[in-house]
Amino acid sequence: MTTKPLPGREARAQHGFFKAHFWLMARRAAQLGFFLLFAAGPWFGVWIAKGNLASSLTFDVLPLTDPLVLLQGLLARHVPETSAIIGAVIVLAVYMLLGGRVYCSWVCPINIVTDLAAWARRRLGIETDWKIKPETRVYLLGSILMASALSGTIAFELINPITGVYRGLLFGVSWGMATVLAIFVLDLFVAKHGWCGHLCPVGAFYGVLNKKALIRVSARGRVRCDDCMDCYAVCPEMHVISPALKGERTGAGPVILASDCTACGRCVDVCPERVFNFTYRLDDRVDADASDKAASTGPGKLAA
Amino acid sequence: MHPGGSFVACTTSSSTSPGTGCVGEKKTKPMSADSHTTMPKGFDPKRRKALQDMARHAAGAAVACAAIAGLAQQSKSLPAVTLRPPGALDETAFQAACVRCGLCVRACPYKTLKLAELGDGPAIGTPYFVARDVPCEMCDDIPCVKACPTGALTHSLVDIDKAKMGVASLVGRETCLNMLGLRCDVCYRVCPVIDKAITLERTHNTRTNKHAIFEPFVHADACTGCGKCEKSCVLEVAAIKVLPVALATGEIGAHYRLGWEEKRKAGKELVPDLIDLPDRMPEGSKQ
Numbered sequence: 001m002t003t004k005p006l007p008g009r010e011a012r013a014q015h016g017f018f019k020a021h022f023w024l025m026a027r028r029a030a031q032l033g034f035f036l037l038f039a040a041g042p043w044f045g046v047w048i049a050k051g052n053l054a055s056s057l058t059f060d061v062l063p064l065t066d067p068l069v070l071l072q073g074l075l076a077r078h079v080p081e082t083s084a085i086i087g088a089v090i091v092l093a094v095y096m097l098l099g100g101r102v103y104c105s106w107v108c109p110i111n112i113v114t115d116l117a118a119w120a121r122r123r124l125g126i127e128t129d130w131k132i133k134p135e136t137r138v139y140l141l142g143s144i145l146m147a148s149a150l151s152g153t154i155a156f157e158l159i160n161p162i163t164g165v166y167r168g169l170l171f172g173v174s175w176g177m178a179t180v181l182a183i184f185v186l187d188l189f190v191a192k193h194g195w196c197g198h199l200c201p202v203g204a205f206y207g208v209l210n211k212k213a214l215i216r217v218s219a220r221g222r223v224r225c226d227d228c229m230d231c232y233a234v235c236p237e238m239h240v241i242s243p244a245l246k247g248e249r250t251g252a253g254p255v256i257l258a259s260d261c262t263a264c265g266r267c268v269d270v271c272p273e274r275v276f277n278f279t280y281r282l283d284d285r286v287d288a289d290a291s292d293k294a295a296s297t298g299p300g301k302l303a304a
Numbered sequence: 305m306h307p308g309g310s311f312v313a314c315t316t317s318s319s320t321s322p323g324t325g326c327v328g329e330k331k332t333k334p335m336s337a338d339s340h341t342t343m344p345k346g347f348d349p350k351r352r353k354a355l356q357d358m359a360r361h362a363a364g365a366a367v368a369c370a371a372i373a374g375l376a377q378q379s380k381s382l383p384a385v386t387l388r389p390p391g392a393l394d395e396t397a398f399q400a401a402c403v404r405c406g407l408c409v410r411a412c413p414y415k416t417l418k419l420a421e422l423g424d425g426p427a428i429g430t431p432y433f434v435a436r437d438v439p440c441e442m443c444d445d446i447p448c449v450k451a452c453p454t455g456a457l458t459h460s461l462v463d464i465d466k467a468k469m470g471v472a473s474l475v476g477r478e479t480c481l482n483m484l485g486l487r488c489d490v491c492y493r494v495c496p497v498i499d500k501a502i503t504l505e506r507t508h509n510t511r512t513n514k515h516a517i518f519e520p521f522v523h524a525d526a527c528t529g530c531g532k533c534e535k536s537c538v539l540e541v542a543a544i545k546v547l548p549v550a551l552a553t554g555e556i557g558a559h560y561r562l563g564w565e566e567k568r569k570a571g572k573e574l575v576p577d578l579i580d581l582p583d584r585m586p587e588g589s590k591q
Binding site for chain 1: 362368396397422454
């Protein structure tokens with residue numbers, strides 16, 4: 001065997017399709033579910049959430065506002081009404097607790113597009129990769145905040161593809177869909193994980209809220225790791241894995257603490273050795289040896 | 305497609321992102337005498353690289369900022385036929401406040417409001433309406449204003465008759481049927497603020513010399529800009545149009561005083577004993 005099969009194939013062979021795609025399917029269900037909360041109204045006449053991801057009202061009582069959008073408004077020197085402030089505070093609180101970048105992989109519709117592009121890259125063997133530094137998004141975050149302050153407008157909403165998708169599908173503003181196409185082309189042909197991993201200022205903003213994320217992935221079974229590299233191949237922010245997975249040498253805990261981690265759980269799915277699991281931040285438990293717990297879910301590679 | 309390549313690349317970038325250290329990487333002291341003997345004292349290649357990266361990013365960020373700010377600036381121009389919902393702040397303040405959530409669109413019972421598409425004119429995703437298509441029905445409870453979470457539609461507007469979405473103007477004076485001496489009167493009849501925002505002013509019809517002309521006359525202070533008149537104008541192209549307030553109205557100088565008003569307020573002649581010079585009349589006319 002000269003070429004390595006696609007990441008996840010081994011997990012699928014050993015644990016079945018369902019277990020090798022569990023968190024992926026859960027995320028797609030969540031992303032679709034959040035969208036349907038909004039779409040049920042205009043599409044089927046069942047009004048649950050009105051508005052879009054920039055600001056919304058659910059069941060005519062719960063206001064939610066994107067704090068980054070509101071921050072741009074503040075920089076543009078507008079003091080908003082209380083309902084927008086309450087909405088933003090709720091969103092801030094929830095994401096600071098759960099982890100800001102949970103938004104990226106569980107809510108954001110663009111994630112589906114960039115995941116699709118990453119999948120297509122792997123399938124088609126596209127190698128082109130214009131190296132963009134991951135911190136570029138932080139600078140871009142600065143750019144949009146500065147642009148808002150200078151122009152006195154909520155500047156990023158002109159081109160924000162995230163709210164753009166919702167606006168496109170819910171209000172017929174097709175411009176949002178054009179930005180999505182641009183991102184797909186960027187991620188597929190120009191830069192690997194180009195948008196979500198390097199450029200998106202919204203991701204950078206939610207990354208700030210991700211510092212003390214409660215929901216985390218742990219490399220609890222790291223003793224079983226056989227360096228198949230499948231987790232690195234699917235991870236949209238692959239630099240977050242090593243400190244935890246290889247932490248034994250450095251004395252680091254098994255929990256992936258890096259604030260870039262979006263808690264997407266793809267590593268959990270694709271690992272044939274079932275090294276990873278979802279847990280909470282302070283769970284520092286590690287499996288003692290290779291025969292422990294999770295290995296029993298299938299024949300371990302070492303044994304095979 | 306093996307990910308190994310990028311994995312290795314991670315060790316090279318770890319110097320600029322301390323939170324993302326790589327496997328077993330040891331933090332070595334930069335600058336060792338044997339490797340950079342020709343470099344000046346204090347030269348640190350890692351720091352140099354970091355500074356270069358920072359400068360490059362800052363430059364890129366500045367360009368991105370200028371592009372977005374420029375785009376935003378451009379989008380502030382609002383075409384005259386597109387009107388903002390009731391209570392909208394003036395266009396500059398509106399763009400700082402509107403988050404483009406579409407809650408006002410959802411609240412509008414008459415599907416008057418829509419979010420702007422690229423090319424519609426108003427900034428992408430902001431709410432507007434075109435009076436000739438669907439005018440504002442001026443709901444008493446103003447649901448669109450109540451729905452606005454940010455106050456881009458100001459919540460201080462509680463009486464819809466005080467709204468200022470624009471001002472109707474009889475721009476087609478030569479085509480307006482009333483101005484031609486007929487009795488159309490439709491704009492006057494449909495006006496929700498009838499006899500205040502639009503009145504019919506009677507003047508002599510000099511064409512027939514025996515009829516009257518009933519001119520639809522808009523009073524800007526009472527007109528809400530709902531657009532019902534424009535919508536219902538029977539002509540192919542409406543003779544009466546709702547224009548943005550700034551386009552449709554003039555303003556006298558703040559220092560101007562209208563003599564007759566001042567006289568009424570004071571209850572007497574302000575300048576007594578005016579010298580009344582004889583009027584010079586055209587030659588041959590009776591004095």
